Amino acid sequence: MRKEYIVKDLCCAHCGKKIQTKIAKLKGVTMAELNTMTQRLVIDIEDAYADSLTEQVKAIVAKIEPDCTVLG
Amino acid sequence: MNRTQRKTLWQIGISAILLIAGMVLPLARPLKLAIFISAYLIVGAEIVYEAFRELFTGQAFGENLLMTIATIGAFLIAEYFEAVLVMLLFQIGELFQGMAVGKSRKAISDLMELRPDTANIIQDGQLIQVHPIQVAIGDMILVKPGERVPLDGIVTEGNSYVDTAALTGESVPQQVGPGSTVLSGSVNTSVPLEIQVTKAFSESTATKILNMIEDIGGKKAPAESFITKFSRYYTPIVVICAALLAAIPGLLIPGADAMEWIRRALMFLVVSCPCALVISVPLSYFGGIGCASRNGILIKGSQSIDALSQLTAVAMDKTGTLTKGQLQVTEIQSVQLPEQTLLEYTALAEWYSDHPIAIAIKQAYAKELEHPAHSEEVAGKGMLAVLNGQRIAVGNISLMEQEGAVCETYTGAGSAVYIAIDGVYAGRLIVKDQLRQEAKQATDRLKQLGITDIIMLSGDTQAAVNEVADSLGILAKGELLPGDKVDQVEKLMDQTQGKMAFVGDGINDAPVLTRADVGIAMGTIGKDAAIEAADMVIMGDDLRKLPAAIAISRKVSRIVKQNITVALVIKIGVLILSAIGWSNMILAIFADVGVMVIAILNAMRTLRMKMDI
Numbered sequence: 236m237r238k239e240y241i242v243k244d245l246c247c248a249h250c251g252k253k254i255q256t257k258i259a260k261l262k263g264v265t266m267a268e269l270n271t272m273t274q275r276l277v278i279d280i281e282d283a284y285a286d287s288l289t290e291q292v293k294a295i296v297a298k299i300e301p302d303c304t305v306l307g
Numbered sequence: 308m309n310r311t312q313r314k315t316l317w318q319i320g321i322s323a324i325l326l327i328a329g330m331v332l333p334l335a336r337p338l339k340l341a342i343f344i345s346a347y348l349i350v351g352a353e354i355v356y357e358a359f360r361e362l363f364t365g366q367a368f369g370e371n372l373l374m375t376i377a378t379i380g381a382f383l384i385a386e387y388f389e390a391v392l393v394m395l396l397f398q399i400g401e402l403f404q405g406m407a408v409g410k411s412r413k414a415i416s417d418l419m420e421l422r423p424d425t426a427n428i429i430q431d432g433q434l435i436q437v438h439p440i441q442v443a444i445g446d447m448i449l450v451k452p453g454e455r456v457p458l459d460g461i462v463t464e465g466n467s468y469v470d471t472a473a474l475t476g477e478s479v480p481q482q483v484g485p486g487s488t489v490l491s492g493s494v495n496t497s498v499p500l501e502i503q504v505t506k507a508f509s510e511s512t513a514t515k516i517l518n519m520i521e522d523i524g525g526k527k528a529p530a531e532s533f534i535t536k537f538s539r540y541y542t543p544i545v546v547i548c549a550a551l552l553a554a555i556p557g558l559l560i561p562g563a564d565a566m567e568w569i570r571r572a573l574m575f576l577v578v579s580c581p582c583a584l585v586i587s588v589p590l591s592y593f594g595g596i597g598c599a600s601r602n603g604i605l606i607k608g609s610q611s612i613d614a615l616s617q618l619t620a621v622a623m624d625k626t627g628t629l630t631k632g633q634l635q636v637t638e639i640q641s642v643q644l645p646e647q648t649l650l651e652y653t654a655l656a657e658w659y660s661d662h663p664i665a666i667a668i669k670q671a672y673a674k675e676l677e678h679p680a681h682s683e684e685v686a687g688k689g690m691l692a693v694l695n696g697q698r699i700a701v702g703n704i705s706l707m708e709q710e711g712a713v714c715e716t717y718t719g720a721g722s723a724v725y726i727a728i729d730g731v732y733a734g735r736l737i738v739k740d741q742l743r744q745e746a747k748q749a750t751d752r753l754k755q756l757g758i759t760d761i762i763m764l765s766g767d768t769q770a771a772v773n774e775v776a777d778s779l780g781i782l783a784k785g786e787l788l789p790g791d792k793v794d795q796v797e798k799l800m801d802q803t804q805g806k807m808a809f810v811g812d813g814i815n816d817a818p819v820l821t822r823a824d825v826g827i828a829m830g831t832i833g834k835d836a837a838i839e840a841a842d843m844v845i846m847g848d849d850l851r852k853l854p855a856a857i858a859i860s861r862k863v864s865r866i867v868k869q870n871i872t873v874a875l876v877i878k879i880g881v882l883i884l885s886a887i888g889w890s891n892m893i894l895a896i897f898a899d900v901g902v903m904v905i906a907i908l909n910a911m912r913t914l915r916m917k918m919d920i
Contacts, residue, residue, distance in 0.1 A: 237509050239440070239508075239509055239514075248408075248582075248585045248586040248589065249370065249538070249580075249581075249582060249585050249586075252535065252538070252585065253366070266523075266524045268521070268523050268524060270521050271408065271586075271589060272408070272411060272412065272589065272590070272593040273412075273517065273521060274412075275517065275521065277518070277521075277523045277524075279524070298364050299364075299366065301360075302311075306438075307438070307440055
């Protein structure tokens, strides 16, 4: 399943890469890509793990870039 | 500049004034120290706070932490001025980076605006505003005049015009009514439309376009993956070197000045952030992609930009790419009758036919017929009509044989339509596909760019293909079956030195598009298969966009190379100078923030690029 979020106010490319790496390591995630320019976070995840994804994504973003808000 | 950025600017200003005051005013040492510490805290308190937060959430090697260690270390070895200056310049760099990213986002916002943030769902006669991601297939939505269509769907009520310029490059609004398909990203111009949603947000056309230019899940350009890998190892290595530099010489070398080695180690920490590359390389690529998209060209990710910049060969489809794909009467060869009369007879006979050739003939005649003759079709051969008691046969050579009319077979480019009156050959019309106006300019510009191997691949007859190719001064291969095109493309890929592109209409040539280094589809938005197979989509049908896109991608590649070279040379140079003690804090800061600013400014040139079409 493909999920999409907008990570608002993301301004540091380095942090973006960190967030992407962390999310890619989540259980069931087969692909994660965060584009600093468009602020789009696109995640491919196995259906069985998809339910808790939004919470996990929000937690990771809050930890690495507390100023960002996750939409979607 | 947003509010946080303005605040940072104030902090930088006040801190800078304090720093200068601390330097020039003849004050007592404790007072000077107090001024430096307040200058440091004003500009750096947030960084120090972030550093501790990073530390306690287990993120080693964060840039905030590195800067904090470097500056606090500088304070401890009594380099007060340097400590404040490092923090000050670091903040200036951060501010600059934030502004650059913000500005770039604005430059590409046209693309992001393809997808509106809200959709109006119609539920029990009421409108509910939701995010398009929450709309399900089958839901009814309302799109008011002036609004962008959020999701693909079918119109159920309302007759309006939609502006599809953002999707197709077509500037004339398209008429839609109940039953018409509308694509997300187009703008409703006049009357409210009720639309039944047929595709989810993540599958809608606008999302597909965004996925394409971001190349979600795709391979990145070698330069971009290099930076990702490089930044993963660079920071830890430099930090470890810094630790060794601080500890080992002090222990091993008798009489070594421990302070001096710590100072050198701190300089390492300042240079340890790969920011200049991490931000500027993707920014350059995206600037190029954004510039292209503003001109109706979608380029799939950084990898396609790279490949495009290295093109040396281009293969093109004929029909629909170099030619209009619409037939036109180009010649009337009459035996005895005036040409107009022959054309009129032919148009009369063909009046009820919808064959492309018949349409071309009717267009050439360009007049309304008052009394179209009674006519009937002769399957696979043409039309028979009776006019003023004369029997008129219009069709191919076998119809002429059937009529007993004697004539030569036409062997030139295009197709011939033969006319016989009462069994006597009266003449023929030559119908041809027309070369696009821009085709010659496009191929000439490709040659100017050093792309010498240009070949046209077509399923058409060799004669027809040669005529088009000769007028353009390119090579041609005709009578190809769809499978043959793949073989031809592979052959060309072997022959040419650089990369090779294939340009097609994207409908029947998906395998070729995928096989070529750069698959280019023309005028195909709304045809998903083409978007997925292609590396580049030219919206509309202007082939001159190809040389323009190549020129842009070359500029982008040049900028990326410049940035990588400059950043690496300066950083590694300063690291070496620091290790042997020939450097100072100012130089280290330049290698960090200065290089980043230079790289970003250089990368931002891609945002201002103009495309020559």
